[in-house]
Amino acid sequence: MLQAAFVLCLVILPWSAVPEIRVQECESAGDQPAAEDVPWQAMVQFKKIGICNGAILNTNYILTAPDCVRDKVPSDLGVRVGYRRRYDGDFAGVCQVIIHPQSSKTNQSSNLALLKLCEPLDPSETIKEIGIIDKQPKNGAEAFISGYGSYNNSVYYCDPLTLRKKAVQLYDLKACAAERRLSAPTISVTDLNFCAEKKERLCSFHKGAPLVVDGKLAGILSFGDCSTEPDVFVNVLYHKKWLQANTKEI
Ligand SMILES: *[C@@H]1O[C@H](CO)[C@@H](O)[C@H](O)[C@H]1NC(C)=O
Ligand SMILES: *[C@@H]1O[C@H](CO)[C@@H](O)[C@H](O)[C@H]1NC(C)=O
Numbered sequence: 001m002l003q004a005a006f007v008l009c010l011v012i013l014p015w016s017a018v019p020e021i022r023v024q025e026c027e028s029a030g031d032q033p034a035a036e037d038v039p040w041q042a043m044v045q046f047k048k049i050g051i052c053n054g055a056i057l058n059t060n061y062i063l064t065a066p067d068c069v070r071d072k073v074p075s076d077l078g079v080r081v082g083y084r085r086r087y088d089g090d091f092a093g094v095c096q097v098i099i100h101p102q103s104s105k106t107n108q109s110s111n112l113a114l115l116k117l118c119e120p121l122d123p124s125e126t127i128k129e130i131g132i133i134d135k136q137p138k139n140g141a142e143a144f145i146s147g148y149g150s151y152n153n154s155v156y157y158c159d160p161l162t163l164r165k166k167a168v169q170l171y172d173l174k175a176c177a178a179e180r181r182l183s184a185p186t187i188s189v190t191d192l193n194f195c196a197e198k199k200e201r202l203c204s205f206h207k208g209a210p211l212v213v214d215g216k217l218a219g220i221l222s223f224g225d226c227s228t229e230p231d232v233f234v235n236v237l238y239h240k241k242w243l244q245a246n247t248k249e250i
Helices: 015-020 173-183 236-247
Strands: 020-026 040-047 049-058 060-065 077-081 090-099 112-117 144-145 154-160 164-171 193-196 210-211 215-225 231-235
Touching: 040 060, 049 077, 049 210, 049 215, 049 236, 060 215, 060 236, 077 112, 112 215, 112 236, 144 215, 164 173, 173 193, 173 236, 193 215, 215 236
Parallel strands: 020 154
Antiparallel strands: 040 049, 040 077, 049 060, 060 112, 077 090, 090 112, 144 164, 144 210, 164 193, 193 231, 210 215, 215 231
């Protein structure tokens, strides 16, 4: 239908460059879900602008990608939950950032970051935690991603406005690793990742977007681009212990 015209882009924004470019609404791919369809969805904000996606692990912690939060002070970060459009929903401040010690700009195995909220979220129909998968889904399994994208063609920068949800299929990891070795030689895809197939040329969602299989969190978007190449997620099944250890409240 409209997909061909849609360009949904993942960009790592050097924020100092933002004021030079014009802001417009993002054009994005996928359906527009209701907030209660993806109640675990979080938008990570930096100085009140949406920069990344995340998932609600529990009322105190949001899981996202390290690239979104590295070298930023917690007081500049925030999280928006229970929304469908910008300015909907609840805002929560971030008091602590915990980056996975093995996170790396190249090796995609452990690219996870936890945001500890200053105040616990108030759960509702549109704000709920999501559990982590208990077993490895098969290649080709049906999944979906949700979140915001952004678009940068050096003239426009778009501030993500509308939440999107997109059905995807898990893609063979070895094939993904081989394709990504050619198209993105600086990153390495390992057994601790998931890849999701793109059937057409599309820009990826912002990093941190949750990948969900059978109602449970399977992955967090770690690397994507504007291409037909698969998106790369961190497989959270392999990080359950780290996640549990770091989100436990004492
Ligand atoms: C990538 O990092 C993981 C730990 O996060 C490690 O187990 C693995 O050996 C690394 N792989 C490569 C190719 O460096
Ligand atoms: C936008 O993309 C251009 C390349 O098309 C790049 O040179 C520029 O740094 C990017 N700007 C931002 C803010 O990401």
